Amino acid sequence: MKNMLSIVVLILLIGLGFVSNNEVAFAGTMEYSVKANIPKNQVNKKLTYFDLKMAPGSKQTISLTVKNTSSEEKKIMIEPNTAITNQNGVIDYSKNGHKKDSSLKYAFSDLISPKQEIVIKGKETKKVPFTIQMPKESFDGIILGGFYVHEINKEEKKKENNKVQIKNEFSYVIGVKLTGTDEVVKPKLKLNEVQAGLMNYRTVVTANLQNTEAVIINNLDVNARITKEGKKEKLHSTKKSKLSMAPNSNFDFPITWDNQKLEPGKYHLYLTITDGNQIWKFDKMFEIKGADAKAINKTAIGVEKDYTFLFIGLAAFILSLIIIIIILLKKKKRGEDNEEE
Incomplete structure (x- = not known):
């Protein structure tokens, strides 16, 4: 032990x-x-x-x-x-x-x-x-x-x-x-590319964050929120705390998609980041293209399946079956009426 x-x-x-x-x-x-x-x-x-x-x-x-x-x-x-x-x-x-x-x-x-x-x-x-x-x-x-x-x-x-x-x-x-010197350097953060992807085979959108200065940033709290373009309602969000960044480095911060399929369209990312001394606020428009969404969803695990088309197909089949039965019953009744005459 x-x-x-x-x-x-x-x-x-x-x-x-x-x-x-x-x-x-x-x-x-x-x-x-x-x-x-x-x-x-x-x-x-x-x-x-x-x-x-x-x-x-x-x-x-x-x-x-x-x-x-x-x-x-x-x-x-x-x-x-x-x-x-x-x-x-x-x-x-x-x-x-x-x-x-x-x-x-x-x-x-x-x-x-x-x-x-x-x-x-x-x-x-x-x-x-x-x-x-x-x-x-x-x-x-x-x-x-x-x-x-x-x-x-x-x-x-x-x-x-x-x-x-x-x-x-x-x-x-x-x-x-x-x-090299005793000069104090203040950290600076930059938001780069925002794109859809996978993290541990789960659907995410990643925001590339860059520390452009020669200083360590500790105790970063990151609050990310995503909406559809022109909408205020929150679609997905992620909060993480106590993150660190090496001097002059970048990494892809993942925003979870809650095990849902990525849908093509235009979105808006809002980011608030603080290290306890400074606050950085970013917002950026980005687009998920249809081909990208299809490829990512195909590889992702744990994605909620959309059974809409299955239900529509099943309903159409049942409706067609009912119509066929009605037609057959009408034909049968017509035949019986003809025999009686």
């Missing part, structure tokens, strides 16, 4: 973006562990991820310590990735080679030496260096990234009783925040 609790705690910390406790990083429940070796120019020395202030054009080597707590040799991949915002509104450091946001001037992955694959023997500890080269020009705000560390060729274990395969898929994230 104690080991299971340690694993849950570690997963929660990784989900927040940083491994924030060295003791957890070296927990006995893991077969390997990673920690940041904090340098002298660390801004906040209480943090266990890198929080560095560096001068324009300067170069610095930082390092991670990887410890293999098992007796078997392991292959470990360490990827320095630029921070992005994923579809859940969470800052994500695990995407290697992700498409850069249009507002991103300096990507963390471009300023640091490439990813490394290391082989570490059983019970061995290794220090792995990476070199950061800061831009020559001074910049305000922050550059955000992180080391995504995971095992290659993860070992598969089988339960003898039911032969269910269990994969060890634990990974670590060690964040890196680079600062």
